[in-house]
Amino acid sequence: MEIKAFADDPKKLTVKSAVVLLFEGDTRPLSRLGRGISAKARKALEALNFKGKEGQLERVPLPGQRVEVLYAVGLGKKEKVDLDTYRRAIATAVKRLKKDGVEEALVISPRIDAKISQALAEGAVLGSYTFDKYKTSKEKERKEIKRLLIHKADDPSFKRGTILAEAQNYARSLVNEPGNVINPITLAEEAKRLAKEFKLQCRVYDEKEIQDMGMLALWSVGKGSATPPRFIHLTYKPRGKPKDRIVIVGKGLTFDSGGLNIKPGDYMRTMKMDKSGACAVLGIMRAIAQLKPRVEVHGIIGAAENMPSGTAYRPDDIIRAKNGKYIEIDNTDAEGRVTLADALSYASELKPSKIIDMATLTGACMVALGEYTAGLFTNSRRFAEEIKRIAKETGERVWELPMDDERLRKKIKKGPADVVNTGGRYGGAITAAMFLEEFVGEGIEWVHLDIAGPAWSKEEYGYYTQGGTGFGVRTCVEYIMGLSS
DSSP states (O other): OEEEEEOSOGGGOOOSEEEEEEETTOOGGGGGGOHHHHHHHHHHHHHTTOOOOTTOEEEEEOTTSSSOEEEEEEEEOGGGOOHHHHHHHHHHHHHHHHHHTOOEEEEEOSSOOHHHHHHHHHHHHHHTOOOOTTOOSGGGGOOOOOEEEEETOOHHHHHHHHHHHHHHHHHHHHHHSOTTTSOHHHHHHHHHHHHHHHTOEEEEEOHHHHHHTTOHHHHHHHTTSSSOOEEEEEEEOOSSSOSOEEEEEEEEEEEEOOTTSOOOHHHHTTGGGGGHHHHHHHHHHHHHHHHOOSSEEEEEEEEEEEOOSTTSOOTTOEEEOTTSOEEEOSOTTOOHHHHHHHHHHHHHHTOOSEEEEEEOOOHHHHHHHOSSOEEEEESOHHHHHHHHHHHHHHTOOEEEOOOOOHHHHGGGTOSSSSEESOOOSTTHHHHHHHHHHTTSOTTOEEEEEEOTTTTEESSOBTTBOSEEOOTTHHHHHHHHHHHHO
């Protein structure tokens, strides 16, 4: 789909279909299409009882008019509309245009500026996403939208939004790939392909190198699988002296059976999504390579399969992580934090000012916050507030959970090793974050995003379909771009 800004008078454009976004109770933007069209459209919408409530969409045929079909999409009450409202509205329209086989449409928004232009581009690209590469039915052959024209959009912002949304869709597709397609080796190959296409540096470490580097935590989780683990390091370096250095770390469990503490069948289903953090890292690096901030950015992934076998790691095992700390294994299904122990240790050795890690880490976070909000944990108030501010604009919901309860912290300090990989059922998302903090270097600002809920959607809503969401890509990229300014 080609998305372009259109600066001319809409009355001079011959287009069969138009999408008009409308605030509740305000149909004035219809007049941009011309007096005759707007009068007929208003009359039809009144008959359809269209009020402009958020999410409301009506298709209005206009036979004999220059615009043959109008799609009116409600934004809701003007005072409650935010950037994500625009994303959701245009996504709703795009989904309907695809269903109706519309190949070209003009989009008119009641308000337009740089931020709204970017949001409309993001919503349109995200709303057009489908994952149907394994469909052989005629459904796959449906018509796609060829061109979307956004009236008076800011062109640079529009292009930035398109890059961000395409990066998120790329991450979504990787998440949706099953474990027999994306495993630690093929994920590493994809990272190499991405690096070559977008001129990034890429270094992949195999199972021997992982052991030689002292990453015995990652190796232990992956050694139960017939497919060995991989460690992936992508690097973007700007021209000239960088203004900052940041590392983005992603959990890369390409499939999680639970290991010897095997999951029940219902909980093992969809565990291809346990690589969502890693896929987000690849999406972030894809966007960064195109937007070219004046910031040095490293993308780190520890990729493994957690499988039960005679070589699998066990409860009661004690493992030495890369930073020298010893981990006692309480439960092999708490494997993501074990792999991240080495990834965070490695990331800390790069001496960044900041680290963000993203992981589908705990069911406890979903119990606390639901399926649509990520848990945020941090050692830096300033860093957390900035991520929360940006997430509010991107529509990627986050909520901060506390890390100051020393009684909870004691739960991961019991036993014969430095740290144990679970702290019990209660406060599980918090004790998991406390575990990760043990592997973050001194003086480094750190944010951990537990994306277990929003990384995968069981339903279609807004600009999402069922499946991987690519959560975190836009928030992290926007944060990095802010460091560059």
